Amino acid sequence: MTGTLLDLARIFATLSLLAVGGGNTLLPEMQRQVVGVHSYMSADQFAALYALAQAAPGPNMLVATLIGWHVAGLAGALVATLALCLPSSLLTLAVGGLWWRFREAAWRRRVQVGLVPATSGLILGGALVLCLSTSRDWRFAAVTALAAAGTLLTRLNPLWFLAAAAGIGIIVG
């Protein structure tokens, strides 16, 4: 049990410092660790837990809470969540003041713009990893495409598309 908690802490603390460009960039690596390396759950279960975290209020990174809970109960939930948040939070605390001082610096803007290819690629990788397990046939692939298009092209709250997707899931089985 303690070994499992340590594993969870190590996995998510490492992820915390690799999450350049936000939490969603972690999806491919999180899935690789949780499904592939440690075999805590199937790819389907991972996609379901991520969907649950997205449908619930709060940061989507609550998927870490759910994974921890799935693997080691309440202690696992707390360990995974804190491990994912603490290292990056401490870094933010340490660097926050410096950032304010360099706000006019040209390199800061350049680095921010320059990270766009990597960040968008990482998030696209996460989307692909999820799609590979959620697109079980053309109908579910169509649900994914419609949810993506609806989010991009309308100003509706994305929650409506999640609700519609869940409804379609019940209907088509």
Next chain:
Amino acid sequence: MTHAESPPPPTLRALFVGFLAIGLSGFGGVLPWARRVVVERRRWLSEAEFTDLLGLCQFLPGPNVINLSVALGARFRGVAGSAACFAGLMAAPMVIVLVLGALQARYGALPVVQHLFRGLAAGASGLVLATAIRIGAPLRRHPAGLAIGLGAAAALALARLPLLPVLLAAAPLGILLTRRSGR
């Protein structure tokens, strides 16, 4: 912060309650709600200050909105402020998501629940796809940047390479490239 004309910094209680509201309303993405509460309702930061702070939180590793809670709390009340904002942001959503998780574990074997989750998961994939497209949209006019992004995605999702080597290749390449193109 020491300017005579600036209002007194928010109390720890106000920070906690403000972020509690952000955490509870953040369906399908918390950042728009964070802006609404921090800038419009509570007037803790101006629009420009918020954008700047958000820039920091996107620049540093870690979930953006969690970094935002930590940085904003620290600016007003030091480490205690960070803890108040972080706890406010995470408390309610953690409880809700665990209750939902317990319900799913209990009733997940029912066919109707399984079908619901298949649909929900397909929709969730679509939302992540939309986020990737929205963030990558500026790359339309930068073929090399687009290639780096697509390469990183394929390396992670199809070749299943670990994140660290992919990041170490894609991030410096992207930064080098934007410097070349003089932006």
